[in-house]
Amino acid sequence: MIRKIFPILALLSITTLQADTVKDIQFDGLVHISDAIAKEIIEIKQGDTIDARAVDDSIKKLYAQQYFEDIWVEENGGVLTYHLKEKPVIANVQLTGLSKEKNEETLQAAGIKKGDIYDETKIKSVKNRIEKDLEAKGYFDSVVEIENETINSSSLQTSIDVNKGENIHIKDIQFYGAKDFGYKDFKPYLANKKEQSMGWFFGRDDGILKADQLKVDAMRIKEFYLKNGYLDAVVADPVLRTHFDDYSASLSYKIEEGIQYKVGSVSVVIDEEIASPETLKESFKLHEGDIFSVEKLRKDMAKIREAVSNKGFAFSNVTPDVKQDKSNGIANITYIVKPNEKVYVNNVTIAGNSRTVDRVIRRELYLTEGEAFSQKDLADSTNALKRTGYFDNVNITPKQIDKDKMDLIVNIDEASTGSIMGGVSYGSYDGFGVNAGISDRNFLGSGIEVGMDVDTSEKTLRGSLHFFNPRVFDSLYSLGGNVFKKDFDYYDYDEKSIGGSLKLGRKIGRNFHASLTYLYEDVELTNVSDSLKDSIYYQEGRIIKSALAPSISYDNTDDYYLPRSGMSLSAGFEYAGLNGEAKFLRNTLSAKFYFGLDDLIDYDLIVRLKGRVSTVDDRGNLPLNEKLYLGGMGTVRGFKSGTLSPRNDDGALVGAKKMAAGSFELSLPLIESVQMRILSFYDYGMTGDDKFDDIHRSSIGAGIEWAKSPLGVPLQLFYAKALDDEEGDRTSKIEFSLGRRF
Numbered sequence: 001m002i003r004k005i006f007p008i009l010a011l012l013s014i015t016t017l018q019a020d021t022v023k024d025i026q027f028d029g030l031v032h033i034s035d036a037i038a039k040e041i042i043e044i045k046q047g048d049t050i051d052a053r054a055v056d057d058s059i060k061k062l063y064a065q066q067y068f069e070d071i072w073v074e075e076n077g078g079v080l081t082y083h084l085k086e087k088p089v090i091a092n093v094q095l096t097g098l099s100k101e102k103n104e105e106t107l108q109a110a111g112i113k114k115g116d117i118y119d120e121t122k123i124k125s126v127k128n129r130i131e132k133d134l135e136a137k138g139y140f141d142s143v144v145e146i147e148n149e150t151i152n153s154s155s156l157q158t159s160i161d162v163n164k165g166e167n168i169h170i171k172d173i174q175f176y177g178a179k180d181f182g183y184k185d186f187k188p189y190l191a192n193k194k195e196q197s198m199g200w201f202f203g204r205d206d207g208i209l210k211a212d213q214l215k216v217d218a219m220r221i222k223e224f225y226l227k228n229g230y231l232d233a234v235v236a237d238p239v240l241r242t243h244f245d246d247y248s249a250s251l252s253y254k255i256e257e258g259i260q261y262k263v264g265s266v267s268v269v270i271d272e273e274i275a276s277p278e279t280l281k282e283s284f285k286l287h288e289g290d291i292f293s294v295e296k297l298r299k300d301m302a303k304i305r306e307a308v309s310n311k312g313f314a315f316s317n318v319t320p321d322v323k324q325d326k327s328n329g330i331a332n333i334t335y336i337v338k339p340n341e342k343v344y345v346n347n348v349t350i351a352g353n354s355r356t357v358d359r360v361i362r363r364e365l366y367l368t369e370g371e372a373f374s375q376k377d378l379a380d381s382t383n384a385l386k387r388t389g390y391f392d393n394v395n396i397t398p399k400q401i402d403k404d405k406m407d408l409i410v411n412i413d414e415a416s417t418g419s420i421m422g423g424v425s426y427g428s429y430d431g432f433g434v435n436a437g438i439s440d441r442n443f444l445g446s447g448i449e450v451g452m453d454v455d456t457s458e459k460t461l462r463g464s465l466h467f468f469n470p471r472v473f474d475s476l477y478s479l480g481g482n483v484f485k486k487d488f489d490y491y492d493y494d495e496k497s498i499g500g501s502l503k504l505g506r507k508i509g510r511n512f513h514a515s516l517t518y519l520y521e522d523v524e525l526t527n528v529s530d531s532l533k534d535s536i537y538y539q540e541g542r543i544i545k546s547a548l549a550p551s552i553s554y555d556n557t558d559d560y561y562l563p564r565s566g567m568s569l570s571a572g573f574e575y576a577g578l579n580g581e582a583k584f585l586r587n588t589l590s591a592k593f594y595f596g597l598d599d600l601i602d603y604d605l606i607v608r609l610k611g612r613v614s615t616v617d618d619r620g621n622l623p624l625n626e627k628l629y630l631g632g633m634g635t636v637r638g639f640k641s642g643t644l645s646p647r648n649d650d651g652a653l654v655g656a657k658k659m660a661a662g663s664f665e666l667s668l669p670l671i672e673s674v675q676m677r678i679l680s681f682y683d684y685g686m687t688g689d690d691k692f693d694d695i696h697r698s699s700i701g702a703g704i705e706w707a708k709s710p711l712g713v714p715l716q717l718f719y720a721k722a723l724d725d726e727e728g729d730r731t732s733k734i735e736f737s738l739g740r741r742f
Contacts, residue, residue, distance in 0.1 A: 008301065008399050011289045020050045023078035031086050031154065032067050032117070033205050040080070041065065049073065058082075067117055071167060088118045091155040097162025098130070105209035106130060118148075118156060130162055134213035140247070141165035150488070166247040168209035169195045177255040181224070189220045192251060209249055215239050221253065226294035231324055232258030261292040264330035268304065270337040275307050283307075288580060292331045297322075304335055305375075312372035313339035314406060341404040343373045352412040353445075356390055359445040364388065366510070367408060373398070380510055382558075389469075389560030390442045391415050392708065402554075415561075415708065417442040432492075439713075447471060461487040466504075478505040478515070492529040492652045495625055499545070511556045517549040519574070523582075523625065531650030543623050546580035549573065557594060561707040561714060564596030564606055576619075583620035589613045606667040627655025628687060630695070631730075633737050635661040635686040638699030638720030640730040646689050653729065658692045667705065676706045681718075698723045 019077045022044060027035050035224025039045075042058035059071050062084070070085040091114055095103040106129060107113065112122050115698045127144045134142045134385050149157045173183055173194050187193060192214060195207025218235050225233035234256040242249045255378035263286050268277035281287075283303050285296035301318045308316045322333040345367050350358050362368075363386040365376040378396055385394045393413040418440040439451025449468040456462070468480030483500035499522060505515030523543045557563035569591050577583035595607040612635070614628055621647035632641025645653045667679040688694025718735045 005673065007299040007478055020075070022048045022080055022279070023049055024080070026079060028086065029082060029084040029086060033065070038062070042082070044080070049477075050078070052078070055080070056628065066119060086117075086154070088150070089116060089155045090116050090118050091151050091159055093160070094156045094158070095160045095162070095166065106585075115549060118158070121572045123158065123160075126160060128268045130160075134162075134164060136209065136210065136266065138167045138209040139165045140168055140242075140244070166393040168175075168197075168242060168247050168249045169207045170209055170252040171195060171248045174252040175221075175255055176580055177257065178250060178253075179257055180230075180260070181228075181257075183218055186221050186224060189224055190217050191220075192217055203271050209240075212483075214240065215253075216437065218253065218321040221255070222292070223365055225257065229260040229262065229263050229331075230258050230294040230726055231292065231322070232256075232326075234258075259326065259329050261324065261329050261331040263288055263292050264325065264332040266333045268335045268337065270304075270335075271339065274311050274337075274339055275304075280304055280307055286333065289443070301335065305338060308337060308339055309373065309375035311339075312342040312344070312374065314343040314373040314375075315340050315403075317399060343400075343404055343406050344457050345369055345373060345408055345478040347407045348403040348410065349407060350410045350412070353414060355414055356412075356442060356445040356447070359474055360388075360442075360471075361410060361412065363471055365410070368442075373406060383556070384510070385412070386409075386559040387555065387557060388442075390417055390447070390662045413464070433705075448496065452687075460489070461485075470693070471507075478507070478513075479503070480505075489527075490625075491605050492531065493525050493624065494527040496524045496526070511554050512552065513555070514552045515550070517551070519545065519549060519576075520580075523623065525623070525625070527593075529650075531648060531652035542583055543621075544580040545576050545582040545623075545626070546578040547574050547576035547582075548578065549575070549667070562606075563594040563676075564598070566594055568592040581621055582623050582626065583618075584622040584626060585619055586614065586616045586626070588661070602608070604669050604672075606665075608663070608665040608667065611660070611662040615658050617657070624655055628657065629653070629655055630659055630661065630685045630687040630697070632732070633735055636683045636697050636699055637681070637701055637735055638683070638731060639697060639725070640732045643730040644685070644695055645687060646694060647728075656687040656694075657689050659685070659687040660692050670704065672705070674707050679703055679705055683720075697725065697729070 007377060024046060025039060026598050027043060029037050030038060035039075035111045037418045041061050042055055042435040043061070044058055048054070053608055055073055062068060062071055062082070067086050068084050069087045072083050074081045074083065080514045088355075090112070092114055093107065095107055098106065106126060112119075112126060123146055127146060130144050131142060131168055135452065141182065143163040145161045145163070147159045147161070149159070151157060169192065170192055173192075175182060175186070183194070191210045193205040194208060198204055199206035215237055218237050222233060223446075225235070226387050236254040239252045240249055241252075266281060266284065266288060268285060269282050270277055270280070280303065284300045286293065286300055290296075297320055303322060304318045305316055308318075317338040317340065319336045319338075321336055322329070323332045323334075325332070346368070346369065348362070348363050348365065348369060349602055352363075353361060359644040365381045366384070367373065367381055371377075382394050382396050382431070385391060391412045392415045395411045397409045397411065399409055400406050418438075433440070437451065437453030439449070441449045443450045447470060448629075449470075450466070452463075452465045454462050454463045462484070464482055464484035466480070468478070470478045481500065481502040484496070486496045499520050501519045502516055503515055505513055507513050521544070523545065525540055525543070528531075551570060552567070553570035555566070557566035557568055569587050573588070574584075574586040576585075590612040591610070595608040597603065597605045597607065616622065628645070629642035630644035631634060631639035632643075636644065643653065645656045648654050661684070663683045665681045667677050670676045670678045680700070682698070684698040685698070686693045686696035691694035699720050699722050701718050701720035703716060705717075706715040708714035714737075716735075716737045719733060721733070722729070722731045722737060
């Protein structure tokens with residue numbers, strides 16, 4: 001018998017068999033692999049000479065499969081029999097003592113699951129992982145116990161029980177040698193902070209030690225000094241003194257601050273045919289006389305790289321040469337720019353588009369094969385793709401393939417652009433309602449938007465069909481249109497209308513778009529309130545509107561659903577009077593601005609500003625339903641839609657000729673994994689016939705927004721509070737919308 005304990009023993013035991021040949025190979029105890037696979041693994045075949053080293057190597061190869069805990073070999077008349085004892089199977093594995101999510105995450109990271117072969121090494125790795133993770137989070141004296149219960153000869157149950165230790169609480173932090181700064185200055189950057197009274201309360205510091213962040217905190221303090229001009233600052237690793245009797249600790253840092261430097265001269269060494277040093281310096285954050293800051297230095301280096309890359313030098317090197325004059329506290333900065341070779345795009349590869357056709361993506365790119373690389377073109381291409389609304393994420397990665405060539409890899413995650421909606425609603429005025437709709441912004445991956453919707457309630461019946469092709473035959477021209485029918489019982493009259501529109505547009509440059517729309521609407525007004533019968537703008541009966549509406553817009557935002565930078569501007573007017581009874585001129589200006597503050601404050605806070613101004617002039621016949629009405633989503637939330645306008649002597653709404661509204665919003669992440677956010681807002685609006693401020697109202701509120709809801713369209717829910725409502729105003733506290741963006 002040859003039993004594999006040490007390789008040398010196997011060699012000694014089988015030396016007497018070397019003259020024999022292998023007549024057959026048999027396996028005893030195989031469960032998880034077949035005899036055929038086992039023979040391939042051992043690499044010994046019938047007819048081979050029985051060799052001690054070969055048998056020993058075959059045993060090692062079988063052990064390497066990690067299925068077996070014991071292997072030995074017998075030889076009888078040239079027949080080799082491998083006796084194998086397999087490791088048991090994990091019939092069930094349980095981890096207790098952590099949160100449910102953490103239990104699953106830990107087991108998954110260790111690669112342990114039901115049905116696996118029991119592996120002592122993996123089990124120990126789970127134990128070590130948990131212990132290190134708990135210690136990093138400030139839990140000391142934690143105990144991780146592992147128990148195996150045998151179910152039968154080939155399976156067992158593994159239980160891992162975690163008993164968390166005690167948290168170490170930091171009671172004091174000292175900074176020896178720090179003269180110009182102290183704990184309050186460093187605190188915003190530190191992971192380990194002093195425990196405050198009521199530290200368990202939200203917003204207070206609990207002081208729990210994060211051991212894995214101690215050395216990183218020292219680097220953060222060093223970075224703080226560099227940001228504030230202390231180029232010679234030295235920060236030693238912290239000294240931790242732990243008291244296990246009460247699980248408290250104190251931290252101390254030894255700091256040598258040095259002097260604070262101001263910026264002396266700033267110069268750029270660069271080929272002036274590529275970029276002017278003086279022009280580059282105009283965009284710099286650091287200027288002569290400023291307090292030196294490493295953070296601003298890095299931003300200025302990034303500005304140089306961007307400017308140089310816009311000229312095609314994608315792989316430039318920017319080296320800052322900072323010469324310190326300690327006697328005067330001056331740091332002279334010289335940026336040495338080595339542009340290297342001009343780089344051209346070799347290939348553009350698109351990945352991730354299982355639905356959207358390549359040409360729909362390529363037509364939004366400002367970098368194509370053979371063109372010189374430009375960082376601005378790369379950024380504009382990314383933003384243009386995001387603005388389409390077809391994709392959840394867009395990442396264009398340059399890949400250097402030669403000193404003067406690069407490939408561009410366009411990786412996209414396609415968004416769910418199609419939606420089927422249906423629901424039931426209730427309003428104090430409309431009563432119960434049912435709405436349904438189907439739409440797709442990227443129909444069959446073609447980039448064409450199509451949709452239809454129906455909305456009905458006790459007061460309203462609306463239905464519409466629409467389509468829009470933003471790039472007809474991949475050209476710069478767009479074409480869209482819609483048809484609709486509406487029956488609406490308004491507060492003071494009933495309106496029935498049927499109509500449609502046709503819109504032709506053209507893209508101008510990268511961000512401008514001009515269009516011309518023809519609108520036709522056949523309106524019938526009935527059941528006028530007695531309070532409106534004397535209005536010069538009310539005409540009971542049928543009114544035809546035939547109008548042209550030219551417009552121009554500018555949009556350089558960085559995303560369709562949730563912009564964090566850029567602006568969206570538009571201007572247009574509607575001229576009604578082309579062979580129809582309605583004759584008026586409407587002018588509208590609107591502007592939206594977005595500011596993401598993540599780079600500034602390291603938090604995904606979005607600031608939004610919006611403004612809109614509209615006027616309408618009577619050119620012979622201005623119907624009541626074409627006048628301007630303030631209130632509701634899009635103008636001033638907290639007031640029912642369209643209920644803020646001038647009234648006649650009987651108190652009936654007669655509409656306005658002038659209107660302006662603005663909004664200020666703050667948006668913060670709520671559930672980042674699904675892009676759900678909370679927001680607060682302030683709305684202000686004013687309206688009137690002769691003056692803008694005959695009526696002015698404002699509101700505040702908060703809400704939840706879901707930019708990419710499961711319905712496929714943006715979802716918003718607001719609670720609004722009218723600030724200055726007056727008697728007779730119709731207010732509304734809860735407002736809900738689908739498909740509307742800021």
